[in-house]
Amino acid sequence: MDETKNPNYTYYEEVYKSFLNSVDSYDLYQMDNDELEERLYGYMDAGRIALATYISADFFDDESAKKRFNFKMKRYEIILLAKAMKLEWVREQKHSQELMRKSIGDRDYASTQGYQYLDRLQSMEKQLSNEIRTTVNRIEYANQELYGDMK
Structure with a gap:
C-alpha cells in the first residue's frame, strides 16, 4: 500500500x-500509530471546518482512502491548516482542564497551579484564532483573481 x-x-x-x-504533547506521542492517525484526522477535520469560508482552497476536496488532498497546497496553506488543527487541540486541552477543575473543585484545582495553565490555554486559543483570521484575510485580500487590481 506504500504507493509513490x-x-x-x-x-x-x-x-x-x-x-x-x-x-508539545506527551499524550500524542504515547499513542499507537492507528490511534494517533485517528486523532490527527479528527483535528484536521475540525480545522477544515474552521477554514470553510476560506475562498482560495477547498480543504474538503480530498481523498481519505489515499490520505491526500486532491490538489497541491501552498506552504502557507499547510501552515494555516496546521494552525487550525492546533486551535482544535488547544480547545480540547482547555475543555479537559475545565472538566478537571469541576471534578476536583476550584480550591484544589487552584492549589495545583491549574488556573495558570488554563489561563495560558485561553490566551493561546485567542491568539491562534486571531492569527488564523488575520492570515486568511491577508491571503484573500492579496488574491487578485478574487478582487482584481484594487488600486
Whole structure:
C-alpha cells in the first residue's frame, strides 16, 4: 500500500507533521500509530471546518482512502491548516482542564497551579484564532483573481 507520492497532491502526513511540530504533547506521542492517525484526522477535520469560508482552497476536496488532498497546497496553506488543527487541540486541552477543575473543585484545582495553565490555554486559543483570521484575510485580500487590481 506504500504507493509513490504524487507531487501534484498534498498528503495528510505533510499537514500532520506541521501540526506535530507546533505542539508539545506527551499524550500524542504515547499513542499507537492507528490511534494517533485517528486523532490527527479528527483535528484536521475540525480545522477544515474552521477554514470553510476560506475562498482560495477547498480543504474538503480530498481523498481519505489515499490520505491526500486532491490538489497541491501552498506552504502557507499547510501552515494555516496546521494552525487550525492546533486551535482544535488547544480547545480540547482547555475543555479537559475545565472538566478537571469541576471534578476536583476550584480550591484544589487552584492549589495545583491549574488556573495558570488554563489561563495560558485561553490566551493561546485567542491568539491562534486571531492569527488564523488575520492570515486568511491577508491571503484573500492579496488574491487578485478574487478582487482584481484594487488600486
